[in-house]
Amino acid sequence: MGDPLAQLLQGTWIDPDSGQSTGVAISAIAIQKSLRGHEADCVAALGFGPRLAVVSDAITHEVLGARVEDALRSLARIESVRLPRGVHADMESVAAVRNATASADALIAVGSGTINDLTKFAAAKDGKPFAVFATAPSMNGYTSANAAITVGGHKKTLPATLASGVFIDLEVLARAPARMIRAGLGDSLCRATAQVDWLLSHHLLGTGYREAPFALLAQDESALFEAPERLLSGDPEALRALARTLVLSGIGMTICGGSYPASQGEHLISHYIDMRAPAGRAEYLHGEQVAVATLTMARIQEAMLEGPAPVLRATSVVEQDLRQHFGDQAGSACWNDYAPKRLDAAGAVRLSQRAASVWPAFRSRANAMHASSSRLESVMRRAGGPRNAADIGVGAAFYAGAVRHARFLRDRFTFLDVADDAGMLTGRFLA
Numbered sequence: 258m259g260d261p262l263a264q265l266l267q268g269t270w271i272d273p274d275s276g277q278s279t280g281v282a283i284s285a286i287a288i289q290k291s292l293r294g295h296e297a298d299c300v301a302a303l304g305f306g307p308r309l310a311v312v313s314d315a316i317t318h319e320v321l322g323a324r325v326e327d328a329l330r331s332l333a334r335i336e337s338v339r340l341p342r343g344v345h346a347d348m349e350s351v352a353a354v355r356n357a358t359a360s361a362d363a364l365i366a367v368g369s370g371t372i373n374d375l376t377k378f379a380a381a382k383d384g385k386p387f388a389v390f391a392t393a394p395s396m397n398g399y400t401s402a403n404a405a406i407t408v409g410g411h412k413k414t415l416p417a418t419l420a421s422g423v424f425i426d427l428e429v430l431a432r433a434p435a436r437m438i439r440a441g442l443g444d445s446l447c448r449a450t451a452q453v454d455w456l457l458s459h460h461l462l463g464t465g466y467r468e469a470p471f472a473l474l475a476q477d478e479s480a481l482f483e484a485p486e487r488l489l490s491g492d493p494e495a496l497r498a499l500a501r502t503l504v505l506s507g508i509g510m511t512i513c514g515g516s517y518p519a520s521q522g523e524h525l526i527s528h529y530i531d532m533r534a535p536a537g538r539a540e541y542l543h544g545e546q547v548a549v550a551t552l553t554m555a556r557i558q559e560a561m562l563e564g565p566a567p568v569l570r571a572t573s574v575v576e577q578d579l580r581q582h583f584g585d586q587a588g589s590a591c592w593n594d595y596a597p598k599r600l601d602a603a604g605a606v607r608l609s610q611r612a613a614s615v616w617p618a619f620r621s622r623a624n625a626m627h628a629s630s631s632r633l634e635s636v637m638r639r640a641g642g643p644r645n646a647a648d649i650g651v652g653a654a655f656y657a658g659a660v661r662h663a664r665f666l667r668d669r670f671t672f673l674d675v676a677d678d679a680g681m682l683t684g685r686f687l688a
């Protein structure tokens with residue numbers, strides 16, 4: 258079968274949807290037990306030019322940034338860009354990064370979520386190439402061509418530069434904070450729920466669907482889920498499975514030209530929490546929220562897949578309801594996204610008939626790809642990760658509201674829509 262990651266880099270991976278050989282426009286991905294002493298070779302192979310800016314924050318500079326800068330001095334003139342601790346991925350920070358890297362030919366990020374997002378977005382704005390040295394296995398954005406940037410108080414997913422090189426030193430990852438490692442596991446947990454949601458939309462609405470991103474992940478998922486506690490004890494092979502999963506998940510999104518394979522109902526719930534969490538709540542990582550939301554989605558999917566085809570009703574929600582819940586501006590934006598999937602009486606009859614005719618075929622495909630909520634829950638428990646609303650710093654009532662209202666945030670059609678329109682988004686599914 259071979260290694261899909263190596264094959265993608267060579268352009269010889271066979272895409273199961275098309276049967277054609279496929280690659281990814283990333284020159285190098287190195288996931289090694291240690292990269293110490295090899296940093297300059299990694300970057301030299303990318304042919305970036307004589308002036309490099311290395312972007313880190315106070316913490317990642319100490320963890321790895323200083324070492325990378327020292328190593329790259331044999332190669333290029335280095336601009337050391339050190340952002341303050343706790344920097345946010347917002348437009349102000351983007352401006353600061355662009356300003357500080359103005360004379361550089363290419364940008365090298367040393368960090369994880371925020372530093373990676375800022376650097377690849379700044380690189381895109383200035384049309385420069387970019388590479389990243391990872392400091393934590395906390396999210397799947399190292400190999401995706403978009404960035405989560407806060408614009409005017411709202412987190413947006415914006416086009417960014419795809420990394421030319423992704424360099425992962427497992428000894429460095431082993432020293433990452435436990436919460437960041439658990440967050441990466443959490444962001445990986447949703448493979449099954451996202452796949453089932455995406456397939457639901459395909460069967461009910463006839464939207465596109467691809468097997469390719471999930472085929473990429475199949476080899477590593479069992480290793481990752483079988484011994485999640487090993488991630489926290491620094492086992493390099495466990496960390497390798499997580500790093501590969503995150504890298505391949507990002508490539509799956511890149512191949513599909515969108516986040517569909519890695520972001521469905523569970524990410525909508527997390528997005529709602531980002532938008533509306535009560536002021537004063539401590540900061541939680543994306544993957545921590547996704548872990549909890551994935552368990553919710555898995556329970557909803559399980560219950561509905563066990564039952565008969567759902568009978569859907571017309572939606573009573575109107576724009577004013579969303580403006581009332583989200584505020585005028587955000588409520589109108591939600592309405593624009595939600596309106597295309599809103600069911601009137603005739604639409605509800607049509608979709609119910611469609612569900613009745615496709616349900617047996619959909620169910621058998623979905624059951625084959627589904628991971629049980631109890632299995633996913635045990636993976637997070639064994640890793641010591643978050644499993645319920647309290648674990649991510651929100652109350653039960655807020656979380657129930659997040660599950661009920663998340664579907665209004667995007668036009669993406671998921672089990673949250675079907676469950677709500679079938680009158681099943683109640684009680685035990687909201688916890």
Ligand SMILES: [Zn+2]
Binds near residue numbers: 397444519520524543
């Ligand atoms: Zn995610």
